[in-house]
Amino acid sequence: MSPIPRKVVIIGAGIAGLCAAVYARKCGYAVTVLEQHERPGGLATSWQRGAYTFEACLHWLLGSNQHDSMYTLWREVFDIDRMHFVYPEEWMRVESEDGKRLSIYSNLERLEAELLRHAPQDEAHIRHFVHAIRSLSDCPLPSQGGTWQHRFATGLQFLRRVPLLQSLSHITSEAYGKRFSDPLLRGFFGEGENAQLAVLALVFALAWNTNRNAGYPTGGSQAVIGPIAHNLQQLGGVLRTGASVKEILVEDDTAVGVTLDDGERIDADWVLSAADGHTTIYDLLDGRYVGPRMAHVYRTYKTFPSFLQVSLGVARDLSQQCGYVMRLLDSPLEVDPQTALHQIAFRLFHYDPTFAPVGKTAVTCTLPTRNVEYWSRLSEHDPQEYEAEKRRLANSVIALFDAWIPGVRDAIEMVDVSTPATVVRCTRNWQGSMEGWLLTPQTGIRPLPPTLPGLRRFLMIGQWVMPGGGLPSGLITARRAVRRMCRQDGIAFAPDEHEKTTNAAGDFPA
Ligand SMILES: Cc1cc2nc3c(=O)[nH]c(=O)nc-3n(C[C@H](O)[C@H](O)[C@H](O)COP(=O)(O)OP(=O)(O)OC[C@H]3O[C@@H](n4cnc5c(N)ncnc54)[C@H](O)[C@@H]3O)c2cc1C
Incomplete structure (x- = not known):
């Protein structure tokens, strides 16, 4: 032996x-x-409802750029070369209900120009923000693989950014957003529960997106x-x-x-x-x-909050819209007795042809909440009320979707709602957390x-x-x-x- x-x-x-x-x-x-x-x-999951696939996780996969060390690591566990990645030029759009818009572009020059055009009064903070993204966009993560020389070189590059990394990791996204006077820019940095993570996470996401190292993989999770x-x-x-x-x-x-x-x-x-x-x-x-x-x-x-997800199968081609849109709401959406949201984000998966038949679109709306107890209790002890609450929320989200894209309500042919009770059942994560520790x-x-x-x-x-x-x-x-x-x-x-x-x-x- x-x-x-x-x-x-x-x-x-x-x-x-x-x-x-x-x-x-x-x-x-x-x-x-x-x-x-x-x-x-x-x-890391999605589910099938009729002709639609509803993704619950991936916005991007870090390491999609084949010149990055993360790509090499992914290659050790599966054949990442076979994957197809999508890199939207307009990464995100922030919109208010009165029709104002702010585009968050992947290209940094374009992003800077858009932010300055939209909020010239915030110029100093905009320049600081874009500079931070630019600095981290060529910052390799300390390498796990490769020769010791390679690891040493990437380690050195990383060390040079430590002061910036530290300063960005010591301020929450919400607090950072308060530097800006423009409401849409503030909205981009989030508010409440969802924006208590260090702004570093957001800057890294944009940096990796800029250098095409965080693409969305067709087929999702x-x-x-x-x-x-x-x-x-x-x-x-x-x-x-x-x-x-x-x-x-x-x-x-x-x-x-x-x-x-x-x-x-x-x-x-x-x-x-x-x-x-x-x-x-x-x-x-x-x-x-x-x-x-x-x-x-x-x-x-x-912890990260838990979440509900309202998923909609829409018999309409929505590809003229940005794939990820955050809507700032005039009146808050009541998710549950402890949770009211002033902004909600829609993901329109028109860029993933595997999620819906031609001419149709899978749409999701993730709603963060910490009130896991409420949803778990209803799910376990009051199934009728649980279903009624899911219906109420789906109707509220559909109303907001329809207010944004008039008439889209009539094209909705599939509605699905998952709750924190679903997260706990499927993953057993503590407090239904969507991503572990913030x-x-x-x-x-x-x-x-x-x-x-x-x-x-x-x-x-x-x-x-x-x-x-x-x-x-x-x-x-x-x-x-x-x-x-x-x-x-x-x-x-x-x-x-x-x-x-x-x-x-x-x-x-x-
Ligand atoms: C809405 C949302 C968006 C996200 N977006 C992204 C993104 O764009 N990019 C990205 O990289 N990440 C994203 N994430 C985060 C990512 O999905 C998670 O951080 C990651 O999948 C966690 O993986 P894990 O293996 O650590 O834990 P988990 O995925 O939680 O896996 C733990 C597993 O353990 C099992 N388990 C638990 N208890 C037991 C037990 N007693 N016995 C046997 N099995 C057990 C569970 O069922 C589960 O399958 C997102 C997550 C969410 C919810």
């Missing part, structure tokens, strides 16, 4: 769990991924998740859906496996949790390995440790160890974790390895 521990159990088949599974298989581990939901993907899950199976890994982990088994402060809700026990030499952080620490491990740092984090860090002035950009104090052979990955979340957080934390496992086991980390694809899953309980 080989003295090398070789069995890995991964809890959760979101992007993080799937990426970790692919890396671990490439390094020769026998891998089983356990996913409580009926399909992989976690938050499924175009990423599907091929990674397929790759895992080709490599001989096991993906079990409908397999809910109840407990992480620990002996002598060492993780030795898991038990499922139905009592099945699965032994392993490593346990990786790619599931919700709070559940992992406080439920699956029963709060035995929290430590003061994590206790502080889970007490004080702010990147705030408090969190900064440093990831949390993947280990828990005193617990061996256990690692955490995914959005709950990297504030700001996003698909790249899954890829990066998964890669780091498997590298760490390999180092500890004396195994060469081989992310490009394609040879070790023989069926090692056979010796692992399926």
Whole structure:
């Protein structure tokens, strides 16, 4: 028998769990991924309703530019070369109900000119903002792969931007927006719950968009998740859906496996949790390995809000409209008893031909809320009222959509509403969070440790160890974790390895 521990159990088949599974298989581990939901993907998901596909996640995928180091990393887990990316010139539009418009262009010169034309009184702040985007647009993220010389060079470039990064990570988007006097520009930076993230996140998004490194992948989330899950199976890994982990088994402060809700026990030499952080620490491990740092984090860090999504199948070609439009509302939209929104955004997926038949358009409207309890309680205890509330909200959103594009109401042939109860059911994320921890002035950009104090052979990955979340957080934390496992086991980390694809899953309980 080989003295090398070789069995890995991964809890959760979101992007993080799937990426970790692919890396671990490439390094020769026998891998089983356990996913409580009926399909992989976690938050990175979409659903089919009639002829329409409604995307719940991807606006962009960081690393779509083949000259970027993130692209190289994506290539390690799936064939990104086959993907088709869309780069809209008009990235976003902000509109008021009285017809004023502000376009946020991808091209920086055009963006600067548009902002100055629209709000000349805000010139100094506009120049500062555009300068920040320009500075970060050629700032590589500290590289994970490549030669040490390459990593050193990108590290140096990154270090030069640290003062700017720090200043932008210490101010929320909402506070930054208040520098501007123009209402549309302020609206662009958001308000309330949704704008409590550091403005750095927004500047990075625009910077990556500018240099065509954050394109929208045609096919949305499924175009990423599907091929990674397929790759895992080709490599001989096991993906079990409908397999809910109840407990992480620990002996002598060492993780030795898991038990499922139905009592099945699965032994392993490593346990990786790619599931919700709070559940992992406080439920699956029963709060035995929290430590003061994590206790502080889970007490004080702010999560992204949860969300409802109103999705509309529209029998009309809407391609003359911008694909992403934020509408500033004269009177707030009441989402639930604790949530009133003064702005809502519509995504018109006319740029994704896989989402609707020719001449028709899939439209979504994401509505943030922190009132998870309200929606979960209705869903569980009062199904009739739950459906009535969903209908009320759908009607309100349709009315706002119709006020914007007169007559569009008559072309709506499909309506779907998901709520925070749906998010919790499908992903079990704490407080129904849409992206884990908010990147705030408090969190900064440093990831949390993947280990828990005193617990061996256990690692955490995914959005709950990297504030700001996003698909790249899954890829990066998964890669780091498997590298760490390999180092500890004396195994060469081989992310490009394609040879070790023989069926090692056979010796692992399926
Ligand atoms: C509206 C919206 C827009 C977004 N836009 C973007 C974007 O444009 N670009 C981008 O990069 N990111 C975006 N994101 C964020 C991104 O989707 C997430 O940050 C990322 O998918 C999180 O991946 P994860 O693997 O860390 O966690 P998750 O996706 O939450 O996966 C965790 C998995 O663990 C499973 N699980 C939980 N508990 C258990 C258990 N006990 N047993 C077994 N399985 C369990 C869950 O079912 C889930 O499948 C967006 C998210 C939302 C909601």
